[in-house]
Each structure stands twice: as structure tokens, then as C-alpha cells.
Amino acid sequence: MKGSWPSLLNVLGVSGSVSESARSACEHRSSPPVLPLDSEPPPRLIVDAPVPGPLARSLAVIGYRTENLHIAPVFGPNALNVSPRIGHIHVTVDDLPWHWVDASGQPLIIKGLPPGPHKVLIELANANHVVYEGHVVEFVIPKAAQKSAV
Numbered sequence: 001m002k003g004s005w006p007s008l009l010n011v012l013g014v015s016g017s018v019s020e021s022a023r024s025a026c027e028h029r030s031s032p033p034v035l036p037l038d039s040e041p042p043p044r045l046i047v048d049a050p051v052p053g054p055l056a057r058s059l060a061v062i063g064y065r066t067e068n069l070h071i072a073p074v075f076g077p078n079a080l081n082v083s084p085r086i087g088h089i090h091v092t093v094d095d096l097p098w099h100w101v102d103a104s105g106q107p108l109i110i111k112g113l114p115p116g117p118h119k120v121l122i123e124l125a126n127a128n129h130v131v132y133e134g135h136v137v138e139f140v141i142p143k144a145a146q147k148s149a150v
Contacts, residue, residue, distance in 0.1 A: 043069035043085055045124040047135040058141055060110040064089070064122060069132070071105035079127030090131065092121040101129075115143045 044067040051061040069085040079086055088103035093110065099121075102108065110120065118141060123134035 040083065040085060041068050043067065043087065043124055043132045045089070045122065045133055045135055047122050047137055049137065050139045055139060055141055056144060058111065058113050058115075060108070060113060060118070060120065060139060060141075062108040062110070062120060062122070062137055064108070066124060069124065069126075071103055073103035075127050075129075077128055082127075085126065087124060087126045087132070090121075090123040090125055090129070090134075092123075094118055095121075099123075101125075113141050115141045 046065050046067065048063040051063075054061050066087075069087045071088055072086040073088070074082070074086050075088075088101050090099045090101055091108060092099040093113075108120070108122070117138065119136050119138045121134055121136050123131045125131045
């Protein structure tokens with residue numbers, strides 16, 4: 001995955017250097033060690049603030065990474081016995097009554113949000129959709145984004 005975050009930002013048209021906080025979740029990925037399940041430390045979710053530039057185009061790019069859990073598109077009760085742990089994230093936008101599941105491990109890209117304040121709940125879940133922890137990211141899509149998004 002190293003090198004993919006700056007490339008993604010170039011594709012999205014974000015110029016300049018990537019801030020250290022934008023790099024923290026996406027460029028520090030590593031393969032987790034294999035440990036017996038009962039001795040693995042608890043999973044953690046680390047979420048960055050949205051990349052500022054794309055917000056002006058109604059585009060939220062949110063990087064994240066996990067510790068002690070590998071993001072993978074594997075689901076069901078048998079997957080709970082795998083070491084290192086595997087799971088995915090649940091994403092809820094603006095307290096809507098529904099969410100979607102992402103098992104790509106790539107930064108979240110949410111397009112077409114209207115101008116104004118927004119919040120995105122990102123939850124780390126196991127292969128059976130049981131949530132370990134969640135983080136809320138709040139940001140504002142500027143009013144000028146409505147004109148440039150058309």
C-alpha cells in the first residue's frame with residue numbers, strides 16, 4: 001500500500017504536499033503478526049481528518065488504519081477464529097438510519113455532500129458485524145462547493 005495515498009491524492013487533483021496527519025493512517029500500514037487469538041491485543045481504529053482540498057468540491061477523503069485487525073472482505077462466524085483478526089468498517093453519514101460496509105482498507109471517498117456541516121461515523125467491526133469501536137469525523141463542505149460540484 002505504500003505510495004498509494006499520494007497517488008490517490010494526485011488523481012483527485014489535490015496539489016502540494018500531503019500533511020503529516022493525512023499520511024498517518026494510510027502510509028503506516030503493516031502486516032500484523034500472527035498470535036494466538038486469546039493473546040492478541042484489542043483492535044484499534046485510527047481515523048484522520050478529511051483531506052482539506054477536496055472538500056471545496058463536495059468530496060470528503062478520509063484516511064484510516066487499524067491496529068491488531070486486518071481489513072478483509074471475509075464474513076461470518078468461522079472468520080472469528082482467524083489470527084490475526086479480520087474485520088471491516090461500517091460507515092454512517094449524518095446520523096442516517098442506515099450504513100454501508102467497506103472491506104477494502106482504502107481511504108473513504110464520499111462524493112456529492114451538500115454544503116454545510118457533516119459527520120461521518122466510522123466503526124471497526126469483526127467478521128460478524130460486532131463493533132469494536134467507532135470514531136466520528138466532523139467537517140464542513142463550503143458553500144462554494146455547490147457551484148463547483150455541478
